[in-house]
Amino acid sequence: MQRQEPEGIVISCDFCATDWDQVRPMIEGHRGSVLCLDCLRQALDQTAPAAQDFDCTLCLQHRPAGRKHWQRDKAAVCYDCIRLAAKTFHKDPDIDFRWDPSRYPPEPN
């Protein structure tokens, strides 16, 4: 998320609320939403079916109960966004993150 401070706009992770320090890898979703790499790692580890329907903080899509997701406080990220974020971090040679996509197959529709 973004907020206006006297020094300018501050970007922070919507999930852990850590302010961006210009170094920490983060990924942007819609409407200024942000997921940091630490939270992505947790999301990959703790992906679970949603107990109730939810709106993804990153893509803003409404997802029905039962779809895989990761939630922290009021923020939730859908499985599609988790996979997309992992793919994006993986591709960046400057970021120390690799994943095994075969462990995270797409969800059947």
Ligand SMILES: [Zn+2]
């Ligand atoms: Zn975070």
Ligand SMILES: [Zn+2]
């Ligand atoms: Zn999403």
